[in-house]
Amino acid sequence: MKSSQPIICLSSFFHTSFLCTVGLVIFLNTITISVSDNGNETDTLALLSFKSMITLDPNGVLSSWNTSLHFCDWSGISCGKKHQRVTIVNLTSQGLTGSLSPHLGNLSFLYELRLGNNSFEGSIPNELGHLSRLRVLALFRNKLYGIIPTNLSGCINLEEIRLSNNKLIGNIPTEISFLSKLTYLSINYNNLTGGISPFLGNITLMEVFSVANNSFGGSIPDTLGRWKNLREFYVGTCNLHGTIPDSLFNNTLLTRFSVANNQIQGSIPIAIGSMLPNLVYFQLRGNQMTGVLPPSISNCSKLQFLEISYNQFSGKVAVDFGNMRDLVNVSLGVNLYGSWEADEMKFIDSLKNCSMLETLALYDCRFQGVLPISIGYLSDQLQTLELSDNKLYGEIPSSIGNLVNVGTLSLEYNQFTGKIPSTIGKLQNLQVVALHHNQLSGPIPDEIGNLSLLTKLMLSSNRLEGNIPSSLGNFLQILQLSLDDNKLSGNIPKQLFQLSSLTIVLNLSQNSLSGSIPPEVGHLKSLNELDLSYNNLSGSIPSSLGACTSLSSISLERNLFQGIIPPSFSSLRGVVHLDLSNNNFLGKIPQFLEQFSLEYMNLSFNNFEGEVPIKGVFANASAFSFFGNNRLCGGLVNFGLPKCKEAQKHKKRLPLFVKIILISFILISVVLFGLLSYVFILRKKKRKDQVSQLSSLEKRFLKVSYNQLLKVTDGFSENNLIGKGGFSSVYKGTLDQEDSFVAVKVLHLQNRGAHKSFLSECEAWRSIRHRNLLKIITSCSSVDFQGNDFKALVYEFMPNGSLHDWLHSRAIASRLNFLQKINIFINIASAIDYLHNHCLPTVVHGDLKPSNILLDDDMVAHVGDFGLARFLGTDVNQNISTGVKGTIGYAPPEYGVGSEMTSNGDVYSFGILLLEVMTGKRPTDDIFSEGFSLHKFACDALPDHVIDIIDDSAIDMQNTEANARKMEECLASTIKIGVSCSLDSPTQRMNIEIVVHELQHILDVLQNM
Template identity: 65%
Template sequence: MISMQPIPSSSPSNFLFYVVLVIFLTSTSITSSYDGGNETDHLALLKIKSMITRDPYGALTSWNTSLHFCDWYGVECGKRHRRVTGVVLQSQGLEGSLSPHLGNLSFLREFYLFNNSFQGAIPHEIGRLKRLSLVALAANKFNGVIPSNLSGCLNLQILDLSSNKLVGSIPKEISFLSKLSFLSLGYNKLTGGIPPLLGNITSMETFSVLDNPVGGIIPDTLGNWKKLVGFHSGGCNLSGTIPDSIYNLSLLANFSLGENELTGSLPRGIGAMLSHLEFLQLNFNRLTGPLPSWISNCSKLRTLDMTDNMFSGKLTIDFSKLGDIEGIYLSLNNFGSSEADEMNFIDSLKNCTTLYRLDVGYCKFQGVLPRSIGNLSDQLGSLNLNGNNLHGNLPASIGNLVGLVGLYFGRNQLIGSIPSTIGKLQKLQYFDLSENQLSGQLPDALGNLSSVNNILMFSNMFEGEIPSSLGNCRHLLQLLLNDNKLTGKIPPRILQLSSLSITLNLSQNNLFGSLPTEVGDLKTLTALDLSYNSLSGKIPSSLGSCGSLSSLSLKGNLFQGMIPPSLSSLKGLVKLDVSHNNLSGQIPRFLERFLLEYLNLSYNDFEGEVPHLGVFANASAFSILRNNRLCGGIVELGLPKCKETKKHKHKFPVFVIVILIASSLLTIICLAYAWCKKKSKSRPSQSSMRDRFLKISYTQLLKATNGFSETNLIGNGGFSSVYKGVLNEDDDDTLVAVKVLRLQNRGAERSFMRECEAWRNIRHRNLLRIITSCSSIDFQGNDFKALVYEFMPKGSLHDWLYASEGTSRLNYIQITNILADVASALDYLHNHCVPIVVHGDLKPSNILLDDEMVAHVGDFGLARFLGTTSYQNSSTGIRGTIGYAAPEYGLGSDMTTNGDVYSFGMLLLEVMTRKKPTDDVFNEGYSLHKFASMALPDHVMDVIDLNILNIYQGVCEADAQKIEECLASTIKIGVSCSVDSPSLRMNMEKVVHELRRIQNTLPNIEI
């Protein structure tokens, strides 16, 4: 306390002195007190820094004594008292634990550590912060329980603890936070149910406990949340019924309770207040009863997902009121009323101009398929009515749905013929009319389906000839016309569809004539079934050209003669059935070498000895019944022994003569070839590198890579090592990358063959260019196989993403260009290659960059040509790299182009966020996809890599807004590509279009 003495009025100089002294002492006292509070904040921040063990981007570099802490990066202070009011350190890659000294920042209002790698418990001292209004600790590794004394933060409005490893129950004390409007606890391991007391928080607007094993019921008290906009509790093991009070929350826009164990029915007399509802997702529960008509009043509804419940009765929703609806998912329910008009709901959909997907498959609809189905939106991409009891004709109006990509009418009772208007569906890729009662001739208009991949029309009553126009379907992968009444000969044009790579099944018809020699053009076909027809003549030797066949059935025909020796080329056969024909001759010995799992030669006229090896060593794997002139074989067959043939000692063996003649001819050919080659060397060569290095030896590659030295090693993979090399040809040094296969690793040789096959069939500016291959032996006599590629001087995308600190990084324009290049390559593989190619292992290390930073997709070691032998996956087969491989592959699904789309989506999100999909933070249901999707649409900047955000430097406000829109659009593409459901992923053609649009928005922005 300053002691104030009387100031003599007669002394002006003394008066001035005292005034100055009082001001000085007073200000000193105030400053001292103020600095005391500041010092508390200062020390608390230093304690927080001391427990951070890793700071990869140097976010805390400024946290030192050279600056006032209010000027430290990520620290916000009040202007008046200079106390810490905010700590904002999102997406900095910080690791460590959170210091209890956090509780000393008594003026703290916002604490934002979203998307780091903090671990350990959330300190209880956080409950001291009375002024705290925002806590965002999502996307970290915090464990332990949620501190119950958070209830002390009475001003808390936003609490986001999602995507951590928190356990225990949701503290009921949170109910004391009367200002809380946003509570997100999703993607943790919380149990113990949703506390009913939370209903006391009348300010709640968004509530999420997604993907927690919470259990219990939905408390009726949550109906007190009159301001609620989003309710997200999918995958929470919730049981019981949905309280009626929930349906009166008039502001609710997103109501998601999928993947629970909810029962009961939806109320009929309430719910009219849900006029703001946009997403209603109750899929994968056990809900019963009819869908109430009040859903018609939800005029803003975009997604209605009731998949896989037990809903029943007539569908009474008036969809004409749902003008914004995009997706209707009602499959796997018990809808149906046996009333004549039960399909009239189709009529009410004609005004739904944004409808893209209508999925009402595998219900119990029994009505007539209405003609009004042709009035649906021309934007409709998928129409699924599979697995119902629909009858009537397929209406000609179906040709109006020109936007259809998938049309699924299988497993119904449709009758009549296919209307010729079907040819208008130029975008149709999947066409399923199987297992109906359709009849008449197949229309020539089927040949107009220029984009179709799959035609399934088996198990109907079609008659007449197979239309030759099907030969126009140049993208056809699978054609199933079996179990019909088709007659005539097999059109050669169909057999010339080189795109056919999955299955051609024409069995159980009345086809006759010989099998056309054009069958040899089906070089990538996996399964061919022509059984139970009246085909005759000899099996054409050209069938041996179908080197990808794994299943061949010619059973139940009139084929005669011998099995042609050319079939020895079908080394991938797993199933062969030629039973019930008139085949003769000996059983070919080459069948012993095949890896056959099933062989049926029964009911023919084979003679001679039955082989002993391969499939013939297992009596349960093959059948030779009713071939009465066979002998020998394994004991289990019970056949007579074969008679020994007499040996002619003095007769010169014929095979020796043949060998001598062949050797002489071969010598003459080789001499002629050498002479021609010598002549050609004297002429100037105009050939490309590919031609000049068509032949390359192990010795050349050994020299080019300096003996495959460690200094030349530039990469390692599961099956191979890659070396930088210099090839010297005609005094011209050429940089190359030499990929040497580790043949001792299981699957390496198969990988080599797949990659050779891939490069033989594909050419594109954004695919890595192969120069040649080498298949030889090394100096130790071991097999040696290698592929030689054009060298990419700028390395891989992975190298650029994870370069050491201080080196240059990719900017946004470069990233956009690279993504567009990769998308363009995939679009080519998926939509412009015949056959379609699935890359199978898309990831940053397989994206290589040339001098101009143009991206090239490489490594086709896991590639699949749809329908080839390599496409048939076993349960133990390699299907990509963890983190990038599509989730359906883990469930045993076949590899498809949709799997590549998923990998591209993960790659895009990794490039944009600089977070690997396998980072430790992504576990227990939380993924890179969810990390990015949670940021849409308003928080995208929080997940973007900081290096990309350098694009903002020096731009005007208008350009900044454009950049933010482009960044959000890019993230949206990645999220759309990486959704779990394969059918919902964006196709690569659209990805290319979207990325080109983004590129066109950015050219004038300098980086």
């Protein structure tokens, strides 16, 4: 055959030159084939060359590739019956590592090359262009880099190209447009640029075009409208602008269409229903589209997924959804709807015919009016109903009790009035009920206690009255119970204090509750925050409260409590916020409070008496308040309290001659002691420093000098250096002979902003306290041995380093699994929630990133580095508000245009951090440029392709099929949180309280797998 090709050309003298050229191309494409009479040798050598470049074969799939077997019997190899030549190489998902051999180009009879879902590195060999018979090229989900070879155009029979989830760069070669048989092109999740070429429109047989999550830029070419066989079209997160060509909407075979997360403008064609009658999946979310949702879309009777949220659609929703019986998800959230017409919400009536509906998301749409009764006649498959952040008013229809499978009911931030319908008790699958910030009145229905699966009940900021039903004690899985800011009265049912599942918060503040705290409070052993403030509660604090050892915040202020602080409080060593002010407490202030890690304590306006301790929080005037206790004495001198009477009385009882004798004796003793010990005084001082055994880190370093820090860090040795940044260096130090470690952060005062960073961090640590915040032991403001200013902070040492180390350091061999990651996210989110919603004033961290998240012995995460922190509503640190705002990649976009720091900025940083942990990609990686970001990378994977972007360490491939499905759902839910937190619009980002809950739900699912 080799010799016949040039003969054909030479004997075609009377044929056209075009045919000669074709013959020559075919000849050139085959010259790499062996000249052996038997092509078997060629195939054998090509396959063995491929095997030689494999560095890891965990499943031993290539163990059969040896000369003792014919290659047609090798694993993953299929041959043609006639010529016994290799026609298929299929090694998909075998865990192979290595690079691709160029000798694969010698498999001249190859029809299919399937090497997807492995770890191949390097470039795609140009020699693959010699495979003229190749129909399927599947190299997806590897680590291939470089460009897409232009000479793939030589594979003239190619029907499918699958190169997604690699690291390919450059553009889509124009030469691919020569592949006239191509029907499937998938190159999503790469680093491609250069726009979408108009020449691709020449591939008239195209059926699936998937190029999402690249950095193409440009617009969608009108020429793609030539694809009359097009069924699926995915260009989400490609930094595209302009409008969607009308010609694309004329592809009547189109079933799935996604342009999510670009800067697409324009509107949806009015006649879309007749233009795309086969549409199943329609995703426009995250663009700048305007206009109305055309009523004709109701003719898309096969539509299952409609997501047009996060745009600027407006006007009245006048769609008759009755014909769209297969709808599963309707997401219209964050748009500008609103017609001011009385029947604005009437479209919900037609949704009752959608028997498959699982999600109805209409949040933040500017809808107003009454919620129709038909809301209760939606699909019995409905799982999520989100109507929050609108202007809905009137009563919540009692028909809502028909939605028996709803797990999330989100109606917060509206203007609902009337009572909570008792029918809500029928929703046995409810896990989250969010009705806060409305104008609901009347009692909490007793039937709500039937919701045994509830994890979060939020009824705050309404006008609810009457007693708290004891039936709430049935919430055996509850994590957060917030009934604050209402008009509730009566005693607190003891059943509430028996909810041992409560871990986040029990908030009953700002009501008119009376009675005492029952001893059952001791069951709340896992609770983080207890807030009973601003009520009429009385009696003594039960000693059983001391059993709640997970508490970090206790707020009992503005009540009628009396008696002493019980000795059992000594067990609450995790408490960092304690407010007992404005009560009738009496007795002495317990000395054991000196040993606590308290960052804030308010004992003002009680009847405490006796001596004020002087250590721990009592040594910090800004963290400790005692006003209105007129019988206190002692304490630090700057408190201005009188000396304690007991000491004065004792002195008056001594006769004058006894005083003279004692004073004389003391003077003589001091002189003699000084003469005897003068020579040894320095040695004695040194030894005393070494052997001093104090009970806590606070006691050791209440006052620390430059020399002491110089000593514990071995002279700030490079061997002890564990981190370095723009403002500081961090050293590990040994405190004593027991090898107790601390971290010493030394400020680089010569760098601009370092001094302000020091002041900001010191101020932050005076105001915040939480178990997931890195604990500061003390600060040092001194001079060094050269007389220069020296400032340092001493922290508890985190032996497992930073989250950044676990993600990107080669020194750490193991990686975090998914369960560990979720726990870390919960730790961080809980700390942020505390800073934003439970601190007075609110604290904005300003620099959340993996390097500022430190891990202790138990892999519990602690948020550190408050050098850029800001206090909202105060004058504190106003002078640095116009300076550095966070770190590139983690700082929200609004900071880059001069906006002030806000809590929404922290939420953005948390979202980026979460996505980095889940995907293993830094937000500043080279692939993220020209509008393509980590946020967009993750967003376009939702909801069906999340598994493609997840860092492999997060996935346990040994799960059962059922667990694998749950795992994928958990992964998708986690990515959704990260995407929702990192939206460009600050007001559209997910509330951090919701984040904590959603993460806890994911954790519960994982733990039950």
